[in-house]
Amino acid sequence: MKDLCIAGKIFTSRLFLGTGKFSSNTEMQAAVSASGSQLVTVALKRVNRTDPNDDLLSHLVLPGVNLLPNTSGVRNAREAVFAAQLAREALETDWLKLEIHPDPKYLLPDGEETLKAAEELVKLGFKVLPYVQADPVLCKKLEAVGTAAVMPLGAPIGTNNGLRTLDFLQIIIEQSQVPVVVDAGLGAPSHAAWAMEIGADAVLVNTAIAVSPHPVQMAAAFRMAVEAGRMAFEARLAERSVHAEASSPLTLFLNELE
Amino acid sequence: MSFYEEIKKYNWQQVSEQLYRKTGADVTRALARDKLTLDDFQALVSPAAEPFLEQMAQKSRQLTQKRFGKTIQMYIPLYLSNACTNSCVYCGFNHSNRFARTILSLEEVQAEARKIKELGFEHILLVTGEDDKRCGVDYLGQMMEWLHQSFSLISIEVQPLKTLEYQQLKNQGLHTVYIYQETYNEANYKNYHPSGRKSNYRYRLETPDRLGQAGVHKIGLGCLLGLEDWRVDSFFTALHLSYLEKKYWQTKYSLSFPRLRPHAGTFTPRYHVSQRNLVQLICAYRLFNEQLELSLSTREEPRFRDHMLKLGPTSFSAGSKTNPGGYSGGSNTLEQFAVHDDRPPAEIAHTIRQNGYEVVWKDWDQIMQM
Numbered sequence: 001m002k003d004l005c006i007a008g009k010i011f012t013s014r015l016f017l018g019t020g021k022f023s024s025n026t027e028m029q030a031a032v033s034a035s036g037s038q039l040v041t042v043a044l045k046r047v048n049r050t051d052p053n054d055d056l057l058s059h060l061v062l063p064g065v066n067l068l069p070n071t072s073g074v075r076n077a078r079e080a081v082f083a084a085q086l087a088r089e090a091l092e093t094d095w096l097k098l099e100i101h102p103d104p105k106y107l108l109p110d111g112e113e114t115l116k117a118a119e120e121l122v123k124l125g126f127k128v129l130p131y132v133q134a135d136p137v138l139c140k141k142l143e144a145v146g147t148a149a150v151m152p153l154g155a156p157i158g159t160n161n162g163l164r165t166l167d168f169l170q171i172i173i174e175q176s177q178v179p180v181v182v183d184a185g186l187g188a189p190s191h192a193a194w195a196m197e198i199g200a201d202a203v204l205v206n207t208a209i210a211v212s213p214h215p216v217q218m219a220a221a222f223r224m225a226v227e228a229g230r231m232a233f234e235a236r237l238a239e240r241s242v243h244a245e246a247s248s249p250l251t252l253f254l255n256e257l258e
Numbered sequence: 259m260s261f262y263e264e265i266k267k268y269n270w271q272q273v274s275e276q277l278y279r280k281t282g283a284d285v286t287r288a289l290a291r292d293k294l295t296l297d298d299f300q301a302l303v304s305p306a307a308e309p310f311l312e313q314m315a316q317k318s319r320q321l322t323q324k325r326f327g328k329t330i331q332m333y334i335p336l337y338l339s340n341a342c343t344n345s346c347v348y349c350g351f352n353h354s355n356r357f358a359r360t361i362l363s364l365e366e367v368q369a370e371a372r373k374i375k376e377l378g379f380e381h382i383l384l385v386t387g388e389d390d391k392r393c394g395v396d397y398l399g400q401m402m403e404w405l406h407q408s409f410s411l412i413s414i415e416v417q418p419l420k421t422l423e424y425q426q427l428k429n430q431g432l433h434t435v436y437i438y439q440e441t442y443n444e445a446n447y448k449n450y451h452p453s454g455r456k457s458n459y460r461y462r463l464e465t466p467d468r469l470g471q472a473g474v475h476k477i478g479l480g481c482l483l484g485l486e487d488w489r490v491d492s493f494f495t496a497l498h499l500s501y502l503e504k505k506y507w508q509t510k511y512s513l514s515f516p517r518l519r520p521h522a523g524t525f526t527p528r529y530h531v532s533q534r535n536l537v538q539l540i541c542a543y544r545l546f547n548e549q550l551e552l553s554l555s556t557r558e559e560p561r562f563r564d565h566m567l568k569l570g571p572t573s574f575s576a577g578s579k580t581n582p583g584g585y586s587g588g589s590n591t592l593e594q595f596a597v598h599d600d601r602p603p604a605e606i607a608h609t610i611r612q613n614g615y616e617v618v619w620k621d622w623d624q625i626m627q628m
Contacts, residue, residue, distance in 0.1 A: 021327020023614045045623045073626040104510040105549045211323050
């Protein structure tokens with residue numbers, strides 16, 4: 001399996017994890033370990049920046065695991081840029097999952113504000129991974145301003161509905177020159193495998209693992225599914241075809257003419 | 259247009275009759291739906307839904323876990339004052355109750371804040387009686403400017419304010435405003451709120467509109483359960499919520515369930531709301547709105563709260579004192595209501611964890627609103 005490279009960093013695992021919704025930080029830690037993930041996202045709003053022993057962060061000090069702070073909670077570009085700078089200071093990383101959702105109900109990302117913030121954050125030296133709608137044009141624009149990847153959603157966050165945006169994801173994957181991470185909505189390992197089979201570079205999963213009655217086992221299942229999907233993508237799937245041949249060939253007349 | 263025009267389209271009596279005519283078939287239909295209408299909500303809070311309580315609870319737990327995970331957020335009220343110019347018949351702070359009124363000074367608030375911090379809280383709810391002259395926006399702003407250095411999320415439950423005043427407080431660190439209509443029954447409202455500014459039904463009703471216009475992050479709604487028929491009042495609360503969600507789509511919403519219970523020598527509620535009723539109501543809200551935050555306070559007893567933490571609520575208060583100065587023990591002042599869960603916050607947190615849920619002390623940061 002090929003390694004994944006984002007902003008110069010090599011990942012052998014293509015499964016990224018969210019850290020919310022777990023029944024305890026201990027369980028979250030065990031799930032991260034079982035998933036083999038090397039990149040986990042942390043909501044800045046959950047972190048106590050003044051506490052050096054913050055419980056959430058101290059459970060994420062794991063070998064090979066990198067932190068990806070996110071701006072969940074901000075409603076516009078201005079707030080996002082401000083939060084990003086504090087995240088960089090507090091978590092000592094310039095990696096950032098840029099999330100701007102002015103709609104607190106469905107947490108749908110605001111493309112316009114995200115593009116504005118991404119442009120500014122890239123200039124400030126951040127490695128920006130923006131969470132966006134599966135909007136191919138927006139993804140190209142984000143790539144143009146220098147984001148390290150794009151993270152289009154598969155379905156509304158937390159729904160576990162799978163690849164509802166499949167057609168658009170395929171276009172994004174086809175066109176993108178930066179890694180494509182399918183984020184949000186993946187509810188089962190089969191969804192993750194499917195995303196990898198169509199050529200996504202990685203997936204980000206949270207709810208499906210955290211809310212499972214057995215998060216650790218589910219994390220391991222996602223790990224295997226992501227690997228299987230990626231291997232299948234690299235091996236190239238056999239073309240789908242209809243077995244039956246047309247009963248009356250349409251081009252045989254050419255043999256008679258030539 | 260405000261919610262006042264919207265609610266005028268409904269008639270209390272008609273809604274009540276509609277609600278009591280709901281059948282088991284209406285409930286079954288509501289239970290089978292992914293997206294519920296107000297009509298479905300009405301079925302779920304009707305007596306016809308009572309035999310379906312277990313099914314409602316199962317579905318409520320599942321939906322809550324999906325959206326919020328296995329977590330409970332913690333908050334604590336800080337009573338700044340018990341001074342009040344209203345005479346609400348059910349309230350301990352009633353203007354006509356003769357007792358010395360307390361308004362905490364900044365030093366006293368700081369002492370309270372230190373005690374509260376020691377308990378581990380990051381989310382704080384500032385409460386006052388309604389006294390716009392002595393505890394107006396300037397007083398609140400002053401306290402908030404100091405408190406926002408120590409707490410991640412500041413909410414208020416005070417008298418209704420003007421849009422501009424909410425905007426001002428927002429700039430001083432305000433995140434959430436809880437404003438309970440108490441009852442949506444306009445005809446009877448004045449019986450419970452005979453004098454003072456609170457007797458103005460419409461001004462109170464339009465407060466969430468002003469909050470939406472001011473861009474306050476979160477609005478907490480509720481009615482005082484037991485004042486009027488909780489089923490009908492809850493229908494109107496849900497109607498209010500639906501109206502607000504559509505109009506102020508950038509705002510977050512939360513529901514609280516203050517339940518009146520008879521006390522010797524105090525106000526006797528006309529309607530009895532049992533624990534079973536409360537479970538039905540909480541589950542109905544969850545089925546109606548998966549994203550809604552539901553708050554359960556220390557008004558409820560420990561055993562009830564311990565069982566409820568998986569069934570729909572997403573935030574708990576703990577260790578609450580409902581009198582100004584109650585934490586630092588400096589003053590023996592009058593409390594607003596008696597709490598029924600007086601366990602220390604650490605004990606409540608321990609119980610939540612034992613139930614396989616994570617206790618979330620911090621889910622906001624002041625930097626998100628600068």
